[in-house]
Amino acid sequence: MHAFPINYIEPVFRPPSEANSLILPVTNGCSWNKCTFCEMYTQDQKRFRARKDAEIFADIDRAGKALPATRRVFLADGDAMVLSMRRLKSIMQKLHEAFPHLERISSYCLPRNIAKKTVSELKELAELGLGILYVGLESGDDLVLNKVNKGESFESSVSAVKKIGEAGIRSSVMILNGLGGQRYSEQHARNSARAVNATQPDFVSTLIVSFPAGETRFRADFEDYMPMTQTQLFRELRIFIDALELTESQFRSDHASNYLPLKGVLGQDKDRLLQQLDFAINEPDKALLRKEWERGL
Numbered sequence: 001m002h003a004f005p006i007n008y009i010e011p012v013f014r015p016p017s018e019a020n021s022l023i024l025p026v027t028n029g030c031s032w033n034k035c036t037f038c039e040m041y042t043q044d045q046k047r048f049r050a051r052k053d054a055e056i057f058a059d060i061d062r063a064g065k066a067l068p069a070t071r072r073v074f075l076a077d078g079d080a081m082v083l084s085m086r087r088l089k090s091i092m093q094k095l096h097e098a099f100p101h102l103e104r105i106s107s108y109c110l111p112r113n114i115a116k117k118t119v120s121e122l123k124e125l126a127e128l129g130l131g132i133l134y135v136g137l138e139s140g141d142d143l144v145l146n147k148v149n150k151g152e153s154f155e156s157s158v159s160a161v162k163k164i165g166e167a168g169i170r171s172s173v174m175i176l177n178g179l180g181g182q183r184y185s186e187q188h189a190r191n192s193a194r195a196v197n198a199t200q201p202d203f204v205s206t207l208i209v210s211f212p213a214g215e216t217r218f219r220a221d222f223e224d225y226m227p228m229t230q231t232q233l234f235r236e237l238r239i240f241i242d243a244l245e246l247t248e249s250q251f252r253s254d255h256a257s258n259y260l261p262l263k264g265v266l267g268q269d270k271d272r273l274l275q276q277l278d279f280a281i282n283e284p285d286k287a288l289l290r291k292e293w294e295r296g297l
């Protein structure tokens, strides 16, 4: 049996929709790494560094020989778009040489790194196969974003997602259900919907905020955080979905963290999604909710 051609520094994360993609780390960790709700890259071995071209190209060469049929590549870890245009272009060109059937390249991205690239630069990346960018918006509410040290604002997030769309790249936006706690729940839901309405991303998903490593770090900057019950989380999601004015966007809350898996095209399925939420709010015993132990946190 051959070893997998890429040696990963664990843990490695990718969006659920990239399950069949080759994961290629071009950085280790996240260049920001200060969001207080995020434990993805807090371990020592995940300290941020951009990988050297030589390391990345050696991985691509090995993967090209071992997995020549690869059609999709996800550039890891937390924000490949932190790399310069020169580096991104050479990595993408190299990927096409190694994988003749390559159809799509994707990555997570931080709004601040999109701000440093022009629309025409992003178009160049789109021409090289960059097909979708995943943006962790988390919230459209500036107060909540401040309290969780996201380092972004409504304006910076909206302008990044708009830019991605202008460049012809698809966008997938994630909102964190429950991020504002009970106290800021409604403004979090309404302003998140406002941000999503302003940007019309191709995909919108929600995850439930959770703290597998404990709440201490999160609470240090968010002293008035009050955790939400399952029903309160559903009510917040209902306010958010009800306020969305999207036509083609696909909505998903099927990540394992959610109690109620929801899925649909917002323009046509919004009423059904709201009915599912009403049922979960009013008849939680009859709704098909995930039990605590079924939620993969």
Ligand code: SF4
Binding pocket: 030, 031, 032, 033, 034, 035, 038, 039, 040, 041, 078, 110, 136, 150
């Ligand atoms: S920007 Fe993303 S990966 Fe980085 S710390 Fe914040 S949530 Fe985590």
